[in-house]
Amino acid sequence: MPEDQRQRPLLEDVQAARKTLEGISRVTALEGSRYLSRLVGAPVHLKCENLQRTGSFKLRGAYTRIAGLGEEERARGVVAASAGNHAQGVALAASLLGVASTVFMPVGAPLPKIAATREYGARVLLSGQVVDETLAAAQEYAERTGAVFIHPFDHPDVVAGQGTVGLEIVEQCPEVGTVVVGMGGGGLAAGVAVAVKALRPSARVVGVQAAGSAAYPPSLAAGRPVSLEGVATMADGMKVGRPGDVPFRIVADLVDEVRTVSEDALSAALVHCLERAKMVVEPAGAAPVAALLDRPGAFGGNGPVVAVLSGGNVDPLVLERTLRHGMAAAxxxxxxxxxxxxxxxxxxxxxxxxxxxxxxxxxxxxxxxxxxxxxxxxxxxxxxxxxxxxxxxxxxxxxxxxxxxxxx
The missing domain is CATH 3.30.70.260 (ACT domain)
Known part of the structure; x- marks a missing residue:
């Protein structure tokens, strides 16, 4: 791994990323949830990254990473791999910075995400069935063409950019006691943990993974990132079979707990967000709410709770199936x-x-x-x-x- 990927972002890196993102990313709303507050026994707020530009938090890390490239690197263009949200973040960030972008997406990626990525200015190539296979194709392309690979989560600049979500949470809810955040490769959870633990050391940070693609529990038990033999979840934003090296070390040190949620719980959470919060979220974005609905008593003892709705880019057909599944589960x-x-x-x-x-x-x-x-x-x-x-x-x-x- 290159030397710069061994670095660990600190609070000052997250603060620098926020300056880079001024005028680019939105300061997303923090919305209270009366139903979840009653259920949990503490004030619960939803951090609405589903309303971020491109529909997810991913723009923050992608723009921070590409903005940090030198002129010669920008001239070579960038390449990325993603199931959809990072793809859109890279495409928009590259366009805003005048950099050519190529994005690899898994075969079968949601059509709205493919269309949006192209509309933001990227060339889209389909390869692999899961994100890990798509990542390998993008890395091979980078080696062959000289394009700079923009990893979706395994780089300190990306983690720092995602950490700006944590800065906003602490500013919007200074007394926050628990932050609940979804995890795939771990970039968002790691960045949020860096910011929150530095500014609010008493706060708990709880990561949530889909049970069918939960690589962090066995990795944390082993003390190093380990690969799953297979991943299966409706939450395509979490369909990652191995934690990133950079976020893994941060998660191991700063994240207090990692929980898993079932497909039924994800579906029920998506229904809840739509019906009660009036928020359209994708299954990965609903994971923190799934954890709250699943075991509300585990979150209310440390003060206000903030659940990060990480994305809202959901294929209407997936939404229809998930809503049916969620209503059946309920x-x-x-x-x-x-x-x-x-x-x-x-x-x-x-x-x-x-x-x-x-x-x-x-x-x-x-x-x-x-x-x-x-x-x-x-x-x-x-x-x-x-x-x-x-x-x-x-x-x-x-x-x-x-x-x-x-x-x-």
Missing amino acids: GRYLSLRLTVPDRPGALAALLKKLSEADANVLAVNHVRTDPRLGVGEAEVELQLETQGPKHCAELSRTLGAAGYRIVG
Whole structure:
């Protein structure tokens, strides 16, 4: 690794990055959440990096890194690899600085992120199935062409740029007791920890990873970055199989705890952000909220809590699937198969019973010919929107009491 990547950014580096970013990145809002505050037992605020330029915090680190290049390096152009947010940050930063950029993105990256990256001025090349494979392709391109590789998280300038989020948090919430931040490679969590721990030493910094791509817990246990054999999560912004060397050392020293959250928890958090906070976030951006919803009692004992909504660049199709998954995880969808008499009016009577029980029927499939059914029976498959787990249980009891046999 080059010598400059062995450096560890300090508070003064983060403060210098903020000066570099003046007029470039936004000071994003800190919004209170009454629901999460009641749940956690302490004031909870959402740091809205989903409203940052390019839709995520990534512009901060990308611009800081590219702005620090010399004239000869800028003339060679830059290359990056990303599932989408870093791609957009690099593309916009390079355009603002008059530097040519090439961005490698994984095959299957969300189409809106690909389109936005191109619109910000980058040439986009698709390679690899996960970010680690895409990183390797971009690094090979850099070696072959001389372009400067802009790593998404493993460089001190990038970490310093992301750390400006932490400066803003402490200024906006001086009494902050806990900062909850999502983690993929660790650049954001490391930068936030550098700033927050220097200015507010008593504050806790809690990292959150998707359980299907959680490289930090085994790496911290081993005392060095280790690679996962595979990663699987809907949170493409967290789909990183190995921590960065630079952020890993900072996380190991300064981050108090790393938690993991399930896909169900991510989905439920995304639904919560949309319904209660009126915020569109991507699954990776919802990870801190997922952690709060998952175990609220673990966060309220040290004063105000700030959860970083790191990004809002979500593919509408992914959003649709995730919302459905989140509502199902929250017990607001119910799938049922039950038998009814095969006679005129039987289906109408069933639907009337569901209406009286305040269930919203989303889909109905009426099966009349199946070896499992008795003579004079039909089967109805239902997709219902409910009011929550208690309502689901009540619906099952109501249908059973009305004589319907639930078979699945």
